Amino acid sequence: MTIVDRDLGAPLHHQIYLVLADGIAAGRYAAGELLPTEEQLGKLFRVSRITVRRAMASLQNAGLIERGAGRRTVVKPLGKPLKMPMASVISNIAAYGAQTVARVIEFGYGPAPAFLRERLWEGDRPVQRAVRIRSHDGQPVMHLTSHVPGTLGRTFSRAELDRIPMFQLLTRAGAHISAGEQIVSATLADPVVARRLEIKVGAALVDLRTMMVDHKGRAVEYVEMLAPPERLSLRFELGAEQLVSVSPKSRRRSP
Numbered sequence: 001m002t003i004v005d006r007d008l009g010a011p012l013h014h015q016i017y018l019v020l021a022d023g024i025a026a027g028r029y030a031a032g033e034l035l036p037t038e039e040q041l042g043k044l045f046r047v048s049r050i051t052v053r054r055a056m057a058s059l060q061n062a063g064l065i066e067r068g069a070g071r072r073t074v075v076k077p078l079g080k081p082l083k084m085p086m087a088s089v090i091s092n093i094a095a096y097g098a099q100t101v102a103r104v105i106e107f108g109y110g111p112a113p114a115f116l117r118e119r120l121w122e123g124d125r126p127v128q129r130a131v132r133i134r135s136h137d138g139q140p141v142m143h144l145t146s147h148v149p150g151t152l153g154r155t156f157s158r159a160e161l162d163r164i165p166m167f168q169l170l171t172r173a174g175a176h177i178s179a180g181e182q183i184v185s186a187t188l189a190d191p192v193v194a195r196r197l198e199i200k201v202g203a204a205l206v207d208l209r210t211m212m213v214d215h216k217g218r219a220v221e222y223v224e225m226l227a228p229p230e231r232l233s234l235r236f237e238l239g240a241e242q243l244v245s246v247s248p249k250s251r252r253r254s255p
Contacts, residue, residue, distance in 0.1 A: 010202060012045075012047050013047075013051045013052075013054035013055040014055070014058070014200075014202060016041070016045055016047070016052065016055035017055045017058040017059060017200070018202065018203065018204060019045075020035070020055065020059055020064075021059060021062065021203070021230075022204060022229075024064050024065075024075055024230070025229050025230035029075045030075065031075050031077040032074060032075065032077070033074070033075050034072045034073065034074055035072070035073040035074070035075065037072065038052045038053060038056070056073060058200065062199070062200065063076060064076060099136060100134035100135060100136050100141060100142070101134065101135050101136075102133070102135075102144075102161070102162065102163075102165070103132060103133050103134075103135070103162065104130060104131070104132050104158055104161050104162045105131050105133060105196070106130060106131035107128075107129075107130045107131075107158040108128070108129060109126045109128055109129070109150060109153065110126050110127070110129060111125060112125070112126070112127040112147060113147070116147055116219075119211065119219040119222065120147060120148070120149050120219050120220075120222065125150065126150050127148060127149055127150055127153065128146075128147070128148045128149075128150055128152075128153025128154070129145070129146070129147055130144075130145075130148075130158075130161060130166075131143070131144065131145050132144045132146070132161070133196055133197070136231070139198075139231065140197045140198055140231075141227055141228070141231040141232055142197075142225050142226065142227040142231075143193050143196055143197055143225070143226040143227070144224070144225050145223065145224045146166060146221055146222070146223040146224075147221070147222045147223075148166075148170070148220065148221050149220065152170060152173045152174075152175055155169070155172070155173040156169045156172070156173070166221065166223075170212075170220055170221060175214045175220040175221075176214055176215045177212050177213065177214055177220060177221075178213065178214060178215045179213045180210055180211055180213055181210070181211050181213075182208060182209065182210045182211075183209045184206065184208050185207045185209075186204060186206060186207055187204075187205050187207040187226065188202050188203065188204060188205065189202060189203045189204075189205050189226070193205070193226055197226070197227075197228060199228055203228065204228075205226045205227060205228060205229070206225075206226070206227045206228075206229050207226055208224075208225040208226075208227070209222075209223070209224050209225070210222070210223050210225070
C-alpha cells in the first residue's frame with residue numbers, strides 16, 4: 001500500500017504526481033498502458049478524488065498521459081532518452097558534446113566555492129563559473145554548472161563556449177585531461193533549475209558531479225549536471241575485472 005505523507009510539507013497531489021511520474025519514467029507504466037482509475041488511486045494513496053485529479057492534471061500538463069471524456073487515462077509514449085556511456089569519465093564527457101546542443105545562460109569569474117579551493121589549481125584565483133543548458137532534439141536534457149581555473153577560462157569566450165564543448169576548449173588551452181571521477185546521486189529540482197529544464201519544482205533529478213584531472217594531477221574542471229531521469233539514461237559497462245573486484249570472494253573479511 002502506497003501512502004503519501006502529510007508531514008513532508010509537499011502538497012499531497014504533488015507527491016502523487018512524483019510517484020506516478022517516476023513509475024512512467026522507470027517503465028513500470030508502459031506507453032499505451034491504462035493507469036488505475038481515480039477511485040483506485042484514491043484508495044491506493046488514501047486521498048480524495050479531488051487530490052488525485054490535481055495530480056493527474058499535472059501529469060497531463062507534463063505530457064506524460066492522455067486523458068479524454070469517457071476514456072481512461074493512458075500513458076503517452078515518451079521520446080527516447082539520451083543515452084550516455086559511463087565506462088569512462090572522458091568518453092562520457094565527450095558524448096555530452098557530440099549528442100547535445102549547449103546554450104550558455106551564465107558566465108563570469110569569482111572566488112571558487114569553499115570545497116573547491118584546494119582542488120582547482122591551488123592559488124589560481126578567481127575561477128570561471130558557467131551555467132549551460134544542453135538540449136537534445138530541441139528538449140532541455142541537462143543543467144550544467146562548471147568551475148574552471150581562471151588561467152584556463154580566460155583562453156576562451158562565452159561565445160566560444162556556446163558552440164564548442166568545454167572538453168575541447170580545455171584541450172586547446174593545454175589542459176590534457178587524463179582522468180576523472182564521478183559521483184552519481186539524486187536530488188529535487190529547485191525553482192530556478194525547474195524553469196530552465198521546463199519541469200515541475202520538486203521533480204526528481206539525476207545529480208552527476210564530475211572532477212576532471214590533467215596529466216599533472218591538477219583538477220581542471222568541476223561540473224555539476226542535473227537531468228530529469230526520463231530524459232537521460234546512464235549506461236554502465238562492467239568488464240570481467242570489475243565484476244571480480246566486487247565479488248564476495250574478493251572482499252577482505254574484517255578481523
